[in-house]
Amino acid sequence: MKVLLLAGDFIEDYELYAPLQALEMLGLDVHIVCPDKKPGEMIQTALHILEPGRQTYSERPGHPFDITHDWDECAANLGQYAGLIVPGGRxxxxxxxxxxxxxxxxxxxxxxxxxAALxxxxxxxxxxxxxxxxxxxxxxxxxxxxEAAGGKYIDFEAFSKNVHVDGNIVSAPAYPAIGVWLGAFIKLLGIKVQVP
Structure with missing residues (x-):
């Protein structure tokens, strides 16, 4: 099973690496693409830190990451993908x-x-x-x-352990919810994980 993951410079580090590694652990083939970047070309990730008492998050450089697949080839063959991941960041x-x-x-x-959008x-x-x-x-x-796009915004007081599913769209407020967000996504993909 193949999944497409959209990326670009200053993508949130956790929101790239965590889904990639979790889905690879389940045997999925994750294709990470960025317009105008070829496989092997680097993007810079960012760490967005939610610090108590701050009015917004701060940003620090994250790990560099090499794009894995060609944008044009993947975009021309979207029928090969079972799902799409849209992380956050800048x-x-x-x-x-x-x-x-x-x-x-x-x-x-x-x-x-x-x-799955985060x-x-x-x-x-x-x-x-x-x-x-x-x-x-x-x-x-x-x-x-x-709201400007005509959607209803679901507000969660806590960022962790909160995910919202509306039909085929899985969404969550931020990276602390990556676990439940991915859990809902793989359920929509039809993947069953058995815990011993």
């Missing part, structure tokens, strides 16, 4: 102006395939105009994006 802020990225998101929504990743769904009549969670600063 890359959604600038990729939401890229029609190629929005077309990929629209494909997965129109085909009713599992789509944190600021919901900015891409809002820009793709796929949230009308849908509900989702996101980082609180993305509430206006969700």
């Amino acid at each position: 890359f959604p802020e600038y990729q939401r102006y890229d029609k190629r990225v929005l077309d990929v998101i629209r494909y997965f929504v129109e085909k009713d395939l599992p789509l 944190c600021h990743g919901l900015q891409l769904l809002a820009a793709a105009d796929v949230l009308k009549g849908r509900s989702c969670s996101a980082f609180p600063m993305c509430k206006l994006d969700v």
Whole structure:
């Protein structure tokens, strides 16, 4: 089973590495793509730190990461993918102006395939105009994006252990919810994990 993961410079470090490693552990083939980057070309990740008493998160450099697959090849063959992952960080802020990225998101929504979006990743769904009549969670600063796109914003007081599922879209507010977010995504993919 293949899954596509959208990425770009200053993607949230945890939101790239955790899904990649967890899905690989389950035997999935994760293709990580970025427009205008070829396999082996590096992107820079970022660590967004939610510190008590601060009005917003701070940002530190994360691990560099090499893109694994060619954007053009993957975008031309979307039928090979069982689902899509849209992490957060800062890359959604600038990729939401890229029609190629929005077309990929629209494909997965129109085909009713599992789509997991996290944190600021919901900015891409809002820009793709796929949230009308849908509900989702996101980082609180993305509430206006969700609502302006015709979606209902689900507000969780705590970031961890909270995930929202609306049809084929799985969303959560931030990286502390990665575990339950991925759990809901793999359930939509039809993967059953047996714990001894």
